[in-house]
Amino acid sequence: MNNKKSFKIVLLGEGRVGKTSLTLRFIKDVFDDNQQSTIQATYLQKDIIVGNQQVTLSVWDTAGQERFHALGPIYYRNADGALLVYDITDQDTFDRAKTWVMELRKVLGDDIVITIVGNKCDMIKHRQVSEEQALEYAQSVGANHLLVSAKANKNVAESFLDLTKRILEKKANTPMGGSPQAHRASVRMSTRGVSGLTIQENPNQKPVNNRISSRVSGLTITDEEPKKTDNGTCCK
Template sequence: MSSKLHNQFKIVLLGEGCVGKTSCVLRYVQNDFNNRHLSTLQASFLRKTVQVGNESVNLAIWDTAGQERFHALGPIYYRDSDGAVLVYDITDEDSFQKVQNWVKELRKMLGNDICLALAGNKIDLENKRIIGKHQAENYARSVGAKHFNTSAKQNKGIEEMFHCLAEDILAKKSRDLKTAGRSTGISIIDDSQVEKKSGCCQ
């Protein structure tokens, strides 16, 4: 059997206050939801290990504060991130505009080194939606991100979003490793190739 590599990826959640960042991560990690608003002060940290294909992936998820006074601390938390979840409230135009500012900052600081997922949260309030689905999806596509419609309250889209982001990060790391191998002249082979070769020699 092929050995399972243990990958550690850092994911940061960004977005305005009250958009549901904490609710999303608590639903994902602990399958828990609290109807009361939970304000994050500076940042909190949660960890979850998931299976992505044949790989065991350890996600270190940083939930950052959305209040304006904490925005200057953002770079401290996303500096070494492999992925980012940018959360906005589908009923709040300003929260969607602020997400676009975060994306610009992330791309400016980290370029394509970070994988992005946009979460249009609170789809349980669909009847109050202001941000159109196509509008959000087109924007996400324009910045190389994937868009997800989520509801922490109803547990919709959360698992899929984090899993897809982990897949994207893993795929990017694999591509980067192969690129590094080609540039140094070192051949990168995975366990499946080793097994096939060893099987032919038996």
């Protein structure tokens, strides 16, 4: 097993598109139909294995409401990748996603790794954004695109793993090959979650600081960013 790596991932998108639901589904395999909108950024940590590489993900869930947009650069500075979320039943959330990409690149540069996800694909009959439209835009900005559903637990882990795998590729500057759909074959499940994927929780994880708002079984939720070491990885 290679030395553990640590990456910061931010979730961006308009309010009510399901960023928090996607995060909690990935981290703890839970879903709440009455999930409240995030009003401040929090981060949650998750240990996973991609191939033979251990990775700690610090997943930042940001508020998407208009009044919080100015705070965006504060939360996604030093991010290694971004999961850009829109609601397939709301065209406006997709149109506004393009603004998020521009803002993100303004702060982090054009080579920031992005995966665009269309949430609520369980409501396909009500879709306003075609998959062709989304794919065309994703390709134009060098991003991957997946349709996901936090409620139905479809492609949730795949979206995080796609982003993580591409970050690893970028850091190593060596293609690892495969498509987002191929992650099922390269990553194994060790606890619970999506069949065929490896998502390992760390039951011994300690709070990062004293400003913990919630912590359960390897899940840390706080409102402060973990410190960085000189090599750019998060301290454990």
